Amino acid sequence: xxxxxxxxxxxxxxxxxxxxxxxxxxxxxxxxxxxxxxxxxxxxxxxxxxxxxxxxxxxxxxxxxxxxxxxxxxxxxxxxxxxxxxxxxxxxxxxxxxxxxxxxxxxxxxxxxxxxxxxxxxxxxxxxxxxxxxxxxxxxxxxxxxxxxxxxxxxxxxxxxxxxxxxxxxxxxxxxxxxxxxxxxxxxxxxxxxxxxxxxxxxxxxxxxxxxxxxxxxxxxxxxxx
Ligand SMILES: Nc1nc2c(ncn2[C@@H]2O[C@H](COP(=O)(O)OP(=O)(O)OP(=O)(O)O)[C@@H](O)[C@H]2O)c(=O)[nH]1
Ligand SMILES: O=C(O)[C@H](O)COP(=O)(O)O
Numbered sequence: 001x002x003x004x005x006x007x008x009x010x011x012x013x014x015x016x017x018x019x020x021x022x023x024x025x026x027x028x029x030x031x032x033x034x035x036x037x038x039x040x041x042x043x044x045x046x047x048x049x050x051x052x053x054x055x056x057x058x059x060x061x062x063x064x065x066x067x068x069x070x071x072x073x074x075x076x077x078x079x080x081x082x083x084x085x086x087x088x089x090x091x092x093x094x095x096x097x098x099x100x101x102x103x104x105x106x107x108x109x110x111x112x113x114x115x116x117x118x119x120x121x122x123x124x125x126x127x128x129x130x131x132x133x134x135x136x137x138x139x140x141x142x143x144x145x146x147x148x149x150x151x152x153x154x155x156x157x158x159x160x161x162x163x164x165x166x167x168x169x170x171x172x173x174x175x176x177x178x179x180x181x182x183x184x185x186x187x188x189x190x191x192x193x194x195x196x197x198x199x200x201x202x203x204x205x206x207x208x209x210x211x212x213x214x215x216x217x218x219x220x221x222x223x224x225x226x
Contacts, residue, residue, distance in 0.1 A: 003099040006044040012059040037106040046113035049120040056089035086153040100146030115181035122177040135183040
């Protein structure tokens with residue numbers, strides 16, 4: 001039985017990436033959502049520390065997509081937010097009694113198996129929680145809980161501080177590890193610009209199918225307005 005699971009929450013594609021609406025149209029956001037999610041799921045599968053990958057979603061389309069990538073879909077009735085989705089998925093894991101669960105959002109464009117393995121390598125035997133902050137130290141881009149119920153997921157605004165405080169309040173030994181390839185999540189136009197200026201090849205492979213007719217050194221918002 002698999003004992004280390006990775007868990008990826010994925011919204012319905014038509015609601016995803018809404019903060020990018022100022023620079024991408026609906027079809028571009030949909031394509032980007034699936035391209036990012038595929039990268040995340042593939043990297044998790046390739047990690048030598050992960051036995052199985054699950055996707056929690058309310059969308060049948062996303063569930064089929066997850067299955068096509070050999071991830072186990074966990075279906076919900078509606079999009080109720082990232083943390084409630086993760087909590088209900090964790091409850092459905094209980095029968096399988098995994099030793100640990102790694103929770104990762106589906107929008108990390110620079111993720112790799114090596115970066116995922118670095119999370120596990122950072123954990124010492126006494127530590128039940130590992131947190132990977134985003135580049136602004138506001139969000140959490142990976143949360144490893146061993147056991148899975150060590151702390152409840154509290155994703156959303158300022159989740160990094162909230163996860164840290166929850167672990168401290170419960171007196172749970174916690175490791176914070178900064179991992180460059182996991183520090184960027186693609187939420188807004190500034191994040192897309194950061195990706196285009198810091199990781200040319202990865203951004204080209206993600207953005208070329210979207211047919212964004214802008215030079216890589218021109219900020220997206222300015223290019224589209226001007
Ligand atoms: N299953 C599920 N996943 C969610 C839900 N809300 C967010 N997620 C996922 O959680 C991760 C982080 O989501 P957000 O950054 O809040 O949402 P987003 O769609 O990427 O971007 P915005 O629409 O701009 O907020 C992504 O993988 C989302 O698809 C939800 O209600 N249910
Ligand atoms: O910390 C979080 O909640 C996750 O990184 C998702 O946050 P986001 O809304 O910044 O993507």
